[in-house]
Amino acid sequence: MRSGFSDAFVERIRQCEYPQFFWDMLPLPGANESIMRLDHIQPVGSHHNTYHATEYRLNEDALLFLDEWLNWYIYECLDEDGLLADVVRTLQK
DSSP states (O other), X not given: OBTXXXXXXXXXXXXXXXXXXXXXXXXXXXOOEEEEEGGGOOOOOOSTTSOOOOSOOOOHHHHHHHHXXXXXXHHSOOOTTSHHHXXXXXXXX
16 A cells, blocks of 8 residues: 555556546656545645745646546536547546
8 A cells, every 4th residue: 555545546546437536647756656636625825835836837738638637526527529538438448
């Protein structure tokens, strides 16, 4: 287990089985895989100690993908014409 999640559960998250979980690995040296929980979203303050800015940012395609994922979680349905629906169908075959 790592961070409270078993390897089997993490693999199911990676296969897009749960809309409230998003697996990622940041492109930072020594970074470990991360699981973002969309059911724990909360605003982040603008105080300089609240966050650490890096040179990395999501491109337009990645922002659209994350937006589709968030809509999937909130509205409990996938846009069948969207990229995320294609990814989910492919991974769950």
